[in-house]
Amino acid sequence: MKCYFAVRFLGFLILSNVYCAAADDSGSPKLFPITEFGPNWPQPGSIKTGFIDQTGAVVLAPTTDIMPPHHFDHSAYFAEGLEPVQVQLKTKWPPLAWGYLDTKGSFAIEPQFEQAEPFSEGLAAVASKAGPPWGRGYIDHTGKWVIPPQFEQAGPFVDGVADVQKTGDWLRGCIDRTGKWIIPAQYPSIGQISEGMICVGRYVTPRTAPPSSMEQAPLVWGFFDTTGKQIIDFKFNEPSVFKEGLAAINQDGTCGYIDKTGAYAIAPTFLMGWDFSEGVARVKTKDGKMICIDKHGTTAFEWPPHVSWAEPFSDGLAATAIRGKGPQGRIYGFIDHTGAYVLPPQYLGAEPFSNGLSQVLAGEESGYIDKTGHFVWKQNMSALEKKLQMPH
DSSP, X not given: OOOHHHHHHXXXXXXXXXXXXXXXXXXXXXXXXXXXXXXXXXXXXXXXXXXXXXXSOEEEEEETTBXXXXXXXXXXXXXXXXXXXXXXXXXXXXXXXXXXXXXXXXXXXXXXXXXXXOOBTTBEEEEESSSSTTOEEEEOTTSOEEEEEEXXXXXXXXXXXXXXXXXXXXXXXXXXXXXXXXXXXEESEXXXXXXXXXXXXXXXXXXXXXXXXXXXXXXXXXXXXXXXXXXXXXXXXXXXXXXXXXXXXXXXXXXXXXXXXXXEEEEXXXXXXXXXXXXXXXXXXXXXXXXXXXXXXXXXXXXXXXXXXXXXXXXXXXXXXXESSSTTSEEEEEEOTTSOEEEEEEESEEOOOBTTBEEEEETTEEEEEOTTSOEEXXXXXXXXXXHXXXXX
């Protein structure tokens, strides 16, 4: 793809059904990132990053002091009032470091980390520059270590537990907020933690070493709760996640939805199925139709003709795509819970609505729209597009 903006802005498309649980930010201002490209892009100092509020008013003026943040998982910016940003240090080596901005634009935690993730449940996973190679641990809002760096990988805390992989090891497990192991590090894969349920994968045939890149080592999946108790046996051939009390299970070519006991709440009669959101889920029937079902498995509506992709509902709308001349051969619009278009397909790119706004690319303009399609903030992309499509 030639356009850098499309890679940065539409990266969520390749994540398809992957969504991370955003922290509860009910008491935090809702801020959205904006990026301005200078005429000497891509030279250092040519990109400015700032933030706007829901009205489009600039809250933190664009500056070259921080690198553009990217939340391809659609999680909230400034979770718990703090946002991880990367800066270029002028007096230290290595020159790049991560810290945390507050909503006033000041560093609440000074840049000092090799890598940093958003806060969730009062803790954030960071990699220490002084710790073991790629050693990750967890800090609190003051920047103090709560769980020292010791992990190769460290996920966000959800429902009091986090998925981690120990440094120098290849197996994963889950810890609580004190660093105590809830699920021992003895599994090759941990799925998304959601609604008190943890999807865990183990090899069908036990192994003592990780498979090589040329090997196929199939996994079988089950579910644990956040106390470490196994709730649903290892019997599924694909990972899943609970959303609104149900989990889509694709098994042996058919899809249905199970409850938290492992019993089917909606019989496996579909060709494919996606997560529930706002009471409905998108499924593909065995005759190729794309429909939306409720939690009884009853058809809520049929998707508009020619829809090739759709995101889950958020803020009452779902981003949908039809084939067109966009960067990925698609153009995007938004439908409501009746399946009717509220905003017809017209955008070259569109992210799901969050806190009333969606980031879109429309012709030579990009920015944030409200639910009426009105731009609350935008910039013209024409000059930038020419620069971005030049070989470099």
